[in-house]
Amino acid sequence: MLHPSRLARLTLLPRSLSAMAAPPAGCSGQARPCFAVEGPGSDLVCFTLSDSEGASGSGRPGPRCFVPAPGRCYSLCVPATPSVPAARLHRRLQQRLRQGPFGRCRVLGLLCYGAQAALEKGFLIQDPQGGPETERALEELLRGLGELPPPLGVYEAGELGELWQCLWALRGPGGRELLRRARVVAVEEPPLHPAVPGLRHAAVFHSLEAARSVVEQCTSLIPEATAVLDLVDKCPKHSKKGEFPVIVIEGLDATGKTTVTQSVKDSLNALLLRSPPACISQWRKTFDDEPTLIRRAFYALGNYIVASEIAKASTESPVVVDRYWHSTAAYAIATEISGKVQNLPPTHHEVYQWPEDLLKPDLVLLLTVSPEERIRRLQGRGLEKTEEETELEANSLFRQKVEESYKRMENPGCQEVDASPSREEVLRTVLHLIKKHCGSL
Numbered sequence: 001m002l003h004p005s006r007l008a009r010l011t012l013l014p015r016s017l018s019a020m021a022a023p024p025a026g027c028s029g030q031a032r033p034c035f036a037v038e039g040p041g042s043d044l045v046c047f048t049l050s051d052s053e054g055a056s057g058s059g060r061p062g063p064r065c066f067v068p069a070p071g072r073c074y075s076l077c078v079p080a081t082p083s084v085p086a087a088r089l090h091r092r093l094q095q096r097l098r099q100g101p102f103g104r105c106r107v108l109g110l111l112c113y114g115a116q117a118a119l120e121k122g123f124l125i126q127d128p129q130g131g132p133e134t135e136r137a138l139e140e141l142l143r144g145l146g147e148l149p150p151p152l153g154v155y156e157a158g159e160l161g162e163l164w165q166c167l168w169a170l171r172g173p174g175g176r177e178l179l180r181r182a183r184v185v186a187v188e189e190p191p192l193h194p195a196v197p198g199l200r201h202a203a204v205f206h207s208l209e210a211a212r213s214v215v216e217q218c219t220s221l222i223p224e225a226t227a228v229l230d231l232v233d234k235c236p237k238h239s240k241k242g243e244f245p246v247i248v249i250e251g252l253d254a255t256g257k258t259t260v261t262q263s264v265k266d267s268l269n270a271l272l273l274r275s276p277p278a279c280i281s282q283w284r285k286t287f288d289d290e291p292t293l294i295r296r297a298f299y300a301l302g303n304y305i306v307a308s309e310i311a312k313a314s315t316e317s318p319v320v321v322d323r324y325w326h327s328t329a330a331y332a333i334a335t336e337i338s339g340k341v342q343n344l345p346p347t348h349h350e351v352y353q354w355p356e357d358l359l360k361p362d363l364v365l366l367l368t369v370s371p372e373e374r375i376r377r378l379q380g381r382g383l384e385k386t387e388e389e390t391e392l393e394a395n396s397l398f399r400q401k402v403e404e405s406y407k408r409m410e411n412p413g414c415q416e417v418d419a420s421p422s423r424e425e426v427l428r429t430v431l432h433l434i435k436k437h438c439g440s441l
C-alpha cells in the first residue's frame with residue numbers, strides 16, 4: 001500500500017521536470033486541465049474543461065462518444081512523476097482494471113494535466129451498461145490505495161446533450177466531496193504527443209546514473225535489482241573501445257539478427273555479444289513484468305554491462321553485437337507514444353541521440369523485411385511468442401513506430417539493410433558494408 005505521505009510527495013514535481021509538465025500547445029492558456037485519450041484507434045482524442053454553463057458555452061461540444069449510452073464513464077489519474085512508487089501505482093491500477101467487475105468495461109489510456117499543469121497518467125473507463133457496480137468497485141479500488149486516494153472523475157450527459165465531468169475526492173469510510181463540476185469541451189490534438197516531453201525521464205535513459213538510480217529505488221521491492229546493480233558496479237566506468245571494429249545488428253524480431261550475427265562472427269572471426277548480456281538474462285522476466293520506468297532502466301543497465309564486454313573484446317578481435325542501445329530506445333519510444341507514427345518525437349529530437357557515457361560502436365546496421373516476410377519467418381521459427389512479439393504482430397502501428405524510431409537514431413545512426421533476400425545475399429551485403437566502413441579486417 002502507498003503511504004499517504006508518499007502519495008502527497010508524488011504530486012510535487014522536481015524543478016528539472018517543469019518542461020515535461022507544460023500542457024501541450026493546443027491546451028496552453030487554459031485554466032483547466034487538458035486530457036488526451038489514447039486509442040484504441042490511432043488518434044488521440046483531446047478535451048479540456050470549461051467553466052461556461054450550458055451546451056452553448058465556448059468550445060466545441062464534448063466528445064460524447066466517451067459516454068456509451070446508456071452506460072457511464074469514469075476517469076482516474078495518478079501523477080506521471082517518473083518515480084518507482086508512481087510507476088508501480090499506475091501499473092497496479094492497470095492490472096486491477098483488467099479484472100473482476102471491470103471486465104465488461106473498455107479501459108483507455110488517459111494523459112492529463114492536473115494541479116500546476118503537472119502531467120498525470122491514468123485511465124478512462126467506459127462502462128457500456130451503467131449501473132452502480134462499476135462506480136462502487138472503482139471507489140473501493142481507490143480507497144484501497146491509502147488515505148489520500150486519487151480523485152474519481154465521473155462523466156455524465158446534461159439535459160442539452162452537453163458532457164460534464166464531476167471530480168470526486170474520496171474521504172473517510174464511504175464519504176466523498178465534489179471537487180469540481182465542469183463542462184467537457186473538445187480541443188484540437190496538440191502538435192506534440194503529451195508523452196514526448198517526459199520520455200527522457202520515464203523511459204529512455206541517457207546516462208548510466210539515470211538508469212542506475214531507478215533500479216536502486218527498486219532494491220527493497222525487487223530482490224533481483226541488487227544483483228543487477230552489483231554486476232553494473234563491477235564494470236569499469238566509461239569503457240573505451242579497443243582497436244578492432246564493433247558492429248551492431250539491429251532490427252525487429254525475426255528480421256534475421258541471430259542469423260546475420262552468427263554468420264558475421266564466423267566470417268570475421270569475431271566475438272559475438274548480445275544485449276541484454278547473458279549475466280542478467282535470468283532476471284529479464286522479472287523486469288519485463290514491471291512498469292516501463294523499471295523495465296527500460298533494466299535494459300539500459302544491460303547496455304552498460306555489454307559496453308564493458310565490448311571494450312575488453314575489441315582489444316583482441318572484431319566484435320559483433322546482437323541489439324544494443326538503439327533497441328532499448330526504439331522499443332521504449334514506440335511503447336510510450338500511443339497512436340500513429342506521426343506522434344513520434346520529431347527527427348533530431350534529443351531522445352534519438354546516443355548517450356554520452358555509453359561506448360559507441362563503429363557501425364550499426366538495421367535489418368528490415370516486409371511485414372509479410374517477417375510474419376512468415378516468425379511462423380517458420382515456431383517458437384513461443386513473447387507478449388511484445390504478439391503485440392507487434394497484432395499492431396502494425398507499433399511495428400512501424402519501432403522501425404521509424406530506429407531510423408531516426410543519430411550519432412551513430414542506423415544504416416538500413418534490406419534483409420529480405422537469401423541468407424547468403426544478406427550476409428554479402430552486410431560484409432560489404434562492414435568492409436566499407438571499418439576498412440580491411
Ligand SMILES: Nc1ncnc2c1ncn2[C@@H]1O[C@H](COP(=O)(O)OP(=O)(O)O)[C@@H](O)[C@H]1O
Binds near residue numbers: 253378424
Ligand atoms: N535471409 C533469410 N531468408 C529467409 N529466412 C531467414 C533469413 N534470415 C533468417 N531467416 C529465418 O527467419 C527466422 C528469424 O531469423 P532470426 O535470425 O532468428 O531473427 P531475429 O534474431 O532477428 O529474431 C529464422 O527461422 C531464420 O532461419
Ligand SMILES: Nc1ccn([C@@H]2O[C@H](COP(=O)(O)OP(=O)(O)O)[C@@H](O)[C@H]2O)c(=O)n1
Binds near residue numbers: 386
Ligand atoms: N538492448 C535491448 C535488447 C532488448 N530489449 C527489449 O527486448 C525485446 C526483444 O528482445 P529479444 O531477445 O526477444 O530479441 P530477439 O530475440 O527478437 O532478437 C524488445 O522488445 C525490447 O523491449 C531492449 O529493450 N534493449
